[in-house]
Amino acid sequence: MAGETDVLRYSAFAATPEGGNPAGVVLDAQGLSDEQMQRIAADVGFSETAFLVARTDDDGVPRYRARYWSPAAEVPFCGHATVATAVALAERDGAGDVVFDTNAGAVRLRSTVDPEGGVTVSFTSVEPRVRELDPAVLDRLLALLGLTTADLDERFPARESFAGNWHPIVVVRDRELFDQFRFSPAEVAALMREQGWFGTSTVLHIARPADIDARNLFPVGRITEDPATGSAAASVGAYLRDLGHPATTVRIHQGAHVRRPSLLTVTIPPTGGIEVSGGASLLT
DSSP states (O other), rough: OOTSSOOOOEEEEETTTSSSSSEEEEEETTTTHHHHHHHHHHHOOOOOOEEEEEEEEEEEEEEEEEEEOOSSSSEEEEEHHHHHHHHHHHHHHSEEEEEEEEETTEHHHHEEEESSSOOOEEEEEEEEEEEEHHHHHHHHHHHHOOGGGGBTTTOOOOOEESSSSEEEEBBBBBBHHHOOOOOOOHHHHHHHHHHHHOOOOEEEEEEEEEEEEEEEEEETTTEEESSHHHHHHHHHHHHHHHTTTOOOOEEEOOOOGTOEEEEEEEEEOOOOEEEEEEEEEEEE
């Protein structure tokens, strides 16, 4: 099926030429059934593939109905596939503003082109929410990672945060432990399904206020850890704002543990959606 449909392949949020998170992009998905989109996503094999299934115009701003599929299921929102799709649109139609209507809500995007022709996309998340993480669920998650509450950074209590998907967020105090923890993909995946965490399980280390190291666990098929996660980055911004974190712009460094270094820039306004910025390049 993927051979019959024009599927573009991009890498989003790359910090190096070998970095970033690959995403499939289908710009003209009108008429594809759910079953066809699922098969295409499974055939592509990336963590997500984005499908633009309809277009309208909103006072001159293109508005697309966007859907996202992992190899296993549809997900409400995917940040890196959103950025990849917006870059593909900018390369085809020119830079500017667009709106994606996702299963999580409307997401506004702006693309710009630098003098060398590179495209940068900033998206503003849906209205975020942050809530307490049930201590019993936290204990179960930590046990699957070989961690305990004593390993967490007391400055940053564990929470669930939403900016398109719900993400559990835990902050590990010790850098060495953050680098070395291991997990069972099947057991983490089962807990995530049970809790309705359709994005990633987000583990952070925060040594400096404006630079954050992230590992995002995404145990779907052969993929177990995400190189770059836009929805999690937005959720981290919402989490930091909820805790009164002083930085209004943070850089999230991700992907080193899967040898695909990535960089996501997060802007945290006083209210409203969280802005995540980055680029994407076409894979050859």
